[in-house]
Amino acid sequence: MKQVMTISIIAVLLALLALPALSAINAIAHPTGAMIIGNQVVLRIRSAADGMTIQQRVDQVTTRLNKLLGSRAFDPALITVRRYGGEYAVMHGDSLVATADSKTAAFNKTSSEKLANQWAANLKRVIPLAKVRTEGP
Numbered sequence: 001m002k003q004v005m006t007i008s009i010i011a012v013l014l015a016l017l018a019l020p021a022l023s024a025i026n027a028i029a030h031p032t033g034a035m036i037i038g039n040q041v042v043l044r045i046r047s048a049a050d051g052m053t054i055q056q057r058v059d060q061v062t063t064r065l066n067k068l069l070g071s072r073a074f075d076p077a078l079i080t081v082r083r084y085g086g087e088y089a090v091m092h093g094d095s096l097v098a099t100a101d102s103k104t105a106a107f108n109k110t111s112s113e114k115l116a117n118q119w120a121a122n123l124k125r126v127i128p129l130a131k132v133r134t135e136g137p
Contacts (some may be wrong), residue, residue: 029062
């Protein structure tokens with residue numbers, strides 16, 4: 001029984017070590033509403049919206065970003081902030097990444113526009129650093 005458990009643990013550890021090689025960079029949704037890239041929180045959603053829980057919203061943002069990262073080279077110049085559905089949103093080109101809703105902004109004692117700009121700045125800073133770390137020289 002101990003031998004089977006040891007082999008299982010080794011298999012899981014090897015699989016975890018292989019993850020960075022399988023996908024160069026991943027955004028990870030954390031149960032606290034945080035989206036993490038390269039071990040850094042790039043945004044944190046603090047309120048439910050549009051019929052979605054906080055976790056569902058951060059999962060949706062994570063899915064969007066992972067699709068973007070998997071489909072083309074990330075260009076920080078394409079990260080912008082603009083009005084989207086009555087709120088401010090972080091965009092990558094024409095693709096929605098995240099909406100900085102007014103409740104999350106109020107929680108952070110800022111405006112929706114300033115929060116979206118902060119999230120955009122975090123993405124522009126963190127993604128290239130995470131790519132360098134996962135892709136190597």
